[in-house]
Amino acid sequence: MIKEITLQELNSELFIREKVDEIKRTVGDGIAINALSGGVDSSVVTMLGHRALGPHLRTIFVENGIMREGEAMQVAGLFKKLGVTVEVVDARKEFFAALKGITNPEEKREAITQTFYREVFGRIVRESGAKFLLQGTILTDVDETIAGIKRQHNVFEQLGIDPQQVFGYRILEPLIQLRKDGVRKIGHALGLPASVFERIPFPGPALSARVIGEVTPERIETVRKATQIVERLLQGTGAFQYLAILHDDRVTGIRDGKRDFGQQIEIRCWESTDARMATPTRLSFDTLELLARDIINEVPGIVSVTYNITPKPPSTIEAV
Ligand code: XMP
Numbered sequence: 001m002i003k004e005i006t007l008q009e010l011n012s013e014l015f016i017r018e019k020v021d022e023i024k025r026t027v028g029d030g031i032a033i034n035a036l037s038g039g040v041d042s043s044v045v046t047m048l049g050h051r052a053l054g055p056h057l058r059t060i061f062v063e064n065g066i067m068r069e070g071e072a073m074q075v076a077g078l079f080k081k082l083g084v085t086v087e088v089v090d091a092r093k094e095f096f097a098a099l100k101g102i103t104n105p106e107e108k109r110e111a112i113t114q115t116f117y118r119e120v121f122g123r124i125v126r127e128s129g130a131k132f133l134l135q136g137t138i139l140t141d142v143d144e145t146i147a148g149i150k151r152q153h154n155v156f157e158q159l160g161i162d163p164q165q166v167f168g169y170r171i172l173e174p175l176i177q178l179r180k181d182g183v184r185k186i187g188h189a190l191g192l193p194a195s196v197f198e199r200i201p202f203p204g205p206a207l208s209a210r211v212i213g214e215v216t217p218e219r220i221e222t223v224r225k226a227t228q229i230v231e232r233l234l235q236g237t238g239a240f241q242y243l244a245i246l247h248d249d250r251v252t253g254i255r256d257g258k259r260d261f262g263q264q265i266e267i268r269c270w271e272s273t274d275a276r277m278a279t280p281t282r283l284s285f286d287t288l289e290l291l292a293r294d295i296i297n298e299v300p301g302i303v304s305v306t307y308n309i310t311p312k313p314p315s316t317i318e319a320v
């Protein structure tokens with residue numbers, strides 16, 4: 001049972017000191033690999049790991065082909081300014097090969113988990129001689145996995161899986177007692193820019209959590225373009241999270257006076273504090289119309305744009 005540290009209980013300076021010491025003590029004079037996606041959780045872990053281990057921490061951004069537009073370069077550039085060198089590892093082919101033909105949501109998540117941990121990090125750990133992987137699992141990830149809602153890509157121990165046995169390395173999770181609001185507070189205290197610690201959450205399975213049906217490079221490109229528009233138009237709302245989902249069903253539309261059996265994008269925008277429960281943001285109809293206009297004009301093949309008005313539960317934040 002993991003003991004939660006609530007936002008109210010959290011003493012940032014003390015937490016940072018304890019976690020830095022713990023990482024130092026555990027890793028000793030070996031090296032550790034750090035999985036950075038650029039999201040709030042992994043960015044905070046990167047700064048903790050960097051404080052604890054300095055050059056003995058190798059920070060890896062896995063270019064899995066399912067991230068948002070320009071993400072690898074953006075994340076590497078930002079951390080360079082903070083004194084952290086990020087190695088970008090190109091694993092696009094491996095991820096798309098693993099996802100080929102899979103439509104079941106949990107199988108999709110499992111394919112991503114195996115590719116991340118067994119294939120990519122397994123290889124990097126073997127080649128480097130590292131014994132530890134640092135990652136940003138938080139309490140909500142564990143809760144949802146145990147409750148059987150979603151198998152979060154980064155949860156093992158609580159499912160009875162020993163990473164040492166199956167992947168050949170130990171996983172360190174310094175944020176596991178926190179929820180998103182606590183992680184943001186630590187990010188602030190660690191001196192991360194607000195653009196990082198206030199960033200909207202983004203899931204480990206990345207854009208594939210937003211593609212219903214098979215994940216292909218083409219379908220990812222469609223949802224990536226829609227995501228860029230949604231993030232551009234909704235970043236001023238102060239909402240907890242906003243996203244675009246590509247549906248599998250097609251609908252009859254009209255383009256240039258002809259029938260176009262096209263694709264559908266669903267937009268979701270959430271109010272929440274810790275992602276356990278969420279309600280849809282009451283966006284103005286003007287904003288919704290702008291979203292539809294830009295998506296149908298800028299994303300090829302889309303003939304329908306909808307807005308989700310269902311709270312979580314019974315909805316979840318991501319579609320997969
Ligand atoms: P759901 O979709 O379960 O998402 O309501 C709750 C929050 O978690 C994020 N999410 C994930 N984060 N690994 C993660 O690190 C995952 O596998 C994963 N799946 C969902 C989601 O974006 C939301 O903020």
